Amino acid sequence: MAEYSDLSVLIVDPNPGMRGNLHNMLSQSSISKIDYAVSSGTAIRQLTKKPFDIILCEYDLGNGSGDNNGQDGQQLLEDLRHHKLISPWTIFIMITSEGDYGKVIGAAELTPTDYVLKPFTVDALLQRIRRAVERRDVFLPVYHLIEMGNVRKAIAECKALEERTPRYAIDFARLRAELLFDQQELAEAEMVYQWILMTRPIAWAHLGLARCRFGLQKYPEAQEALDLLLAQNNRFMAAYDLLARTLQAQGQYEAAKKVLEDAVAISPHMVRRLRHLGEVAFETGDVGAAEKAFKQVVAKARYSEFRDPEDHVRLVRTLVKKGDANQASGVIRDMERSLRSGPNVDACRAIASGMVQELNGNMTAAATELTSAVNTIAATRGLSTGLKISLVHSCLAVKLDQQASDLMLNLMNDTDSGVSMDEAVEVFEKAGRHDLAQGMGEQIRVQVDELLAHAAEQRTHGDLRAAVDTLNAGLRKAPANMALLPAAASAMLKQLDDLGWEAPLAEQCQFLLERMRRIDPGHPSLEALTAHYHHTQRKYGISATA
CATH class of the missing domain: 1.10.3450 (Hyaluronidase domain-like)
Known part of the structure; x- marks a missing residue:
């Protein structure tokens, strides 16, 4: 197996005997570039210095005395993925003799490349490695495009490879959908997942579809998909997490807490889920459950390099x-x-x-x-x-009004914060500070007027796509703003008329019209915009069933 001689491997195991056994097994496959880590901390320090092709990680990273003196393999993988210390093509194989099914499923839900149960033979281990390497090699061209930042080309390459490599067609479709999702092209990603599900009813595709619907704020449809998924597979843990967020988005905090409690009962070692449970429990006023969850989070994260x-x-x-x-x-x-x-x-x-x-x-x-x-x-x-x-809120409680207003304004203008203009105002209204809410509202009106003027200028110069992007950026901050909504729908219809029909853009436009109808059914622009939408459909020979 000389073809594996260039592979580098990091063995993460506190037991020197097991490290030696794994080294011998790897040597039989001509793998000689082998490094060791005896704990999660040393593994992370190794990985910050150089990458590895393969990580063989023992699940139980204790010292053999039964003391809880460090992270387990699941928590290590969680940190490596979350902090992007390993690339998408790194092969991570979990090794465990753990009989506790909750722990094993915890590792599985973090999607290592594979995991093996001890005891195992050299042939069994090498077979897993061989299978993982073969798959990685097929995907490397796309991964390299992603690494270079050429995501659009990576998406196109996935589409081409779906046709050229039928064996991995579903996997390439999945990667394409995930890349589209990351680019916030949710409607298009949703269509890819729907195609996958027509081909094969796979659990992760149901989850991907629900994620898209959640992102598009189709919360009842997302909940329906997740309920169905969990009815078919009640140990698909990521579905619990998304279902809880979906219920929260609909204001159903007690139901969200129950979903998370059920998930923790099945897989009790995921730090982020415990944190989520604590937050939801706190929101519902269940201080006891919140205290218990947060104490577990602090304890489990104690040995993380990323506390x-x-x-x-x-x-x-x-x-x-x-x-x-x-x-x-x-x-x-x-x-x-x-x-x-x-x-x-x-x-x-x-x-x-x-x-x-x-x-x-x-x-x-x-x-x-x-x-x-x-x-x-x-x-x-x-x-x-x-x-x-x-x-x-703490600043408002001790009369630090200016500090509170400045903080809220910074959050509203931070594109990564996720705080909309409406939510910024609501914070002050809920705190009983109508005066500060009014001041924030006035600043928002100024910003919306500037956005509308900028988009109008872009339309005047014929840059229709830029105008749509500008208004979409505004809607992310003010999704219910009744000045931005009709302007965005109008800009989208202009782009569809002049530059050709694009199904994802048309669906987004229809979604905005539905949002306008929910907020203000009598809005003076709604009837004309709806008629324009149906006229554009007919122009391209598309059935006007909306």
Whole structure:
């Protein structure tokens, strides 16, 4: 098997005997470029220095004494994927003798390339490697295009390879759909998943279809698809996570909490799911469930190289809600001891301390801590939108109105925050600060007017696609704005008329018209825009069934 001699392998296993056995097995396949890691931490440090073709990872990364002194293989894989320390073509094979099915399914839902149960033979291991390498080689041209940032060409190459390599046609269609989804071309991705499902009823395709519908805000349709998927396969864990988010989007928080509790009962080791459960439980007022979930998150993430200080803040917030200042202060001390100082940690520590000071009635000290947090936020990277909105509420509680307004305006204008203009106003309205909501509303009106003027100028110069992109960017910030909605629908219809029919754009236009109808059935532009849409359909010979 000389063809494998160029492959590099990282063995992650705390047991020196097992590392030796795996080395011998690999040597029988002429693989000699072998490195070792004895824990998740050393594996991550190795992977930050150089890439590996194959990672063979033991599930149980303890020290053999039964002590919980580090991450397991599942948590390591979660970190590697989330922080993009391994490429899409890295072969990750999980090795386990674990009899606990919940742990095994936890590893499986993180989609390693493969996993093998001990004991296994050299032939069994090499067969898994051979199969994984063959598949990787077929996909490498597309992966390289993605790595170079040429996503459009990668999508086209997937389409071509679907036809040239029938054996992997479904896999290439899946990758094409995922790339389209990542490019926010949700309607087109939805059609690819529908084609896959007509070919073969695969669970991940049902999930992909539901993800597209969720992204298109077709929440009832997404829920229907997920309910059907879980009825057929109640251990498809990612479906629980999306179903919970879908229920949240419809305001059904109690139902979302129940879905997550069911998922945790089946697969109890996924940190992000536990975090999600804690957040939903907190929203429903179930402080006990939130405290339990967040304590598990902090404990399970303790040995990660990527510990998130926000987990401590979430736990402190829950304990403050419970009225337990002593335990909350203990969590802050643990954060200070166990996490290296930096902008993210410093901001989180100040936010948590501000909450505890407010609970204790020390409003001046709370304001001091929260002012420090606001001043540090600008230097942070990757802190969640939820944390920043929580900081806005904390600032309002201690009369830091200007800081709260500035934070909210920055969030609204941050394209990555996901905070719409309407949501920014709603934060202040819910806090009983109509005065601040009015001020935010006035700034929003100015920004919307500027967007409309810019899009109109682009249309005047014949740049129809740019006008549509500008208005879509505005709708992502103000999805219910009744100035942007008709302007965007009109721009889309102009593009369809002048540049040709594009099914995804037409579907998006129809979706915007339906949204207008829900918000304001009597809007003066709605009837004319709807008639224009049907006229454009007839122009291209498309059945006007909408």
